[in-house]
Amino acid sequence: MSQYNGVPGGPTGFGKKKRKKKVLTVLAVIIVLLAAAAIFGYTYIKDALGPADAGNKKDVTVDIPIGSSVSTIGKILEKNNLITSSLVFQVYAKTKENGNLQAGVYDLNPSMNMDQLIAALKNGKVYRHPETSFTIPEGFIVPQIAEVIAKNTGKSKEEVMKTINDPAFVKELQKQFPVIDNKVYNKKIYYPLEGYLFPAKYEFDEKQPDVKAVITKMVQKTQRVMDGHQEEVKKSGKKPYEILTLSSMIEEEAQRPEDRPKISGVFYNRLKKGMKLDSDPTVKYARKSFKVQVLYNELKVDSPYNTYKYKGLPIGPVASPGEEAIIAALNPEQTTYYFFYARPNGQVIYTKTYNEHKRIVQKYRHEWQERAGKS
Known part of the structure; x- marks a missing residue:
């Protein structure tokens, strides 16, 4: 028999107390x-x-x-x-x-x-x-937006343009909405609020809302959209102004939603290689000429907007980008393409080399020439 059998405080009693303590x-x-x-x-x-x-x-x-x-x-x-x-x-x-x-x-x-x-x-x-309701389409430029605002405020287009381009008013807006970059004050910028008047549906309680109130609401919308993508902007390594500029090019180049991230990827590839972006919409904007086809001699226009002449992004946005274009600028598709060609039917053909791109241009250029002749 064990010498501890029946003795209080022996191994059996001690073990029970220890387990009980653990459970408690x-x-x-x-x-x-x-x-x-x-x-x-x-x-x-x-x-x-x-x-x-x-x-x-x-x-x-x-x-x-x-x-x-x-x-x-x-x-x-x-x-x-x-x-x-x-x-x-x-x-x-x-x-x-x-x-x-x-x-x-x-x-x-x-x-x-x-x-x-x-x-x-x-x-x-x-x-x-709402007493007043109107929509600003994606891709509109400031003069086009001014026309829409004028029709819905009882003001002339000239009056609206004067307000949009008023440096004092732009500074007021900048205090409220930090998304507006100081680069908008560059004298070579055509319209300081280009790219900041967000394309969307707007509603107002007044039959003829105040012009400044309308513009403020548009810039506020841009601020909200960009705020919603703050983390993506940080990861991109680019400033909001650069993203809006790139987005405006994507907006103008892409005719179909699925092409936006692909075109964005091509632009990023070219930027990394130090290649000029060669974007037709930047030439049209530089010349303030928005006809169907860009002619060869027009590619030489000396303007900081012209990406055929100068490397990098243009000096500022060339249109009003929608949120999908902004998302594409922040999330470019990873590709090995450096060129793309957009056909009038909406198809975009992507190529890796200049020679491939040149063959595509020669093959389909007549389509744009025919379309220009009909317009």
Whole structure:
């Protein structure tokens, strides 16, 4: 028999106490972790239900498309910094059974808590029926945009252009929207706000909105879009102004969405090699001539916009790029192509060498000549 048999404090009793202590320790740790998780979860949900920014009462125009799910609406609100968690919004909104969320255009602000936002979206409290609505197409240049603004503000195109080009007004805008680069003040720049008047649909409560208010809203849209791609801009190693400039070229060169990242890839390849970009839209912009075909003698125009004459990006944007073109400029497709040729039918042919490109040009050049003859 063991000398410890039945003796208190022997190995058997000590082992049981040790195991019991371990179990209690594990339980204590679990309880602490659960308590911490509960506190964190409570704090997270409480914060999510409150205002995204209690001190910010500046309205944000939000468009809720017809047929949007609660999940989609939550993502739209989160993207516009009106809520901090689309997931909490989705769950919380579904607990509110008194009415559905309505589609429409709303003016909301970050100081509204989740209950106020849901109430507004349910009863149309801040739903707006705009008096004025117009769309700026992708690829428009400043004079074209000025025409659209003029038609919807009761002002002449000349008056609108004067406002757009007013250095004092541009400086006011720059204070609000840092996306505007100091390079816009270069005397060789045709229009300081080229590339900053974002192509989109705009709505206003007034029948003839103030010109400055219209322009401000357009630049604000550009700022928001670029802010949404901040990380990509940093990774690109380029400044926002350079991205907008490159995007404007892609916007003008690509006739089909799938070609934007490919054309972007070609431009990046040429930039890395120190090759001139040889982009026709930059010649058209340099000459302020937007006819169908660029002639050989026009390629020699001495302008910092002309990428046939000068290496690198042009001095500034040559059109108003949409978000898809901006995304393409930030995410170029990795290719081994250095040339591309766009046919009138929208097809873009990519080649690796100049000789290949030259053969393609000779083969299809007549198509553009015929099209120019018909126009």
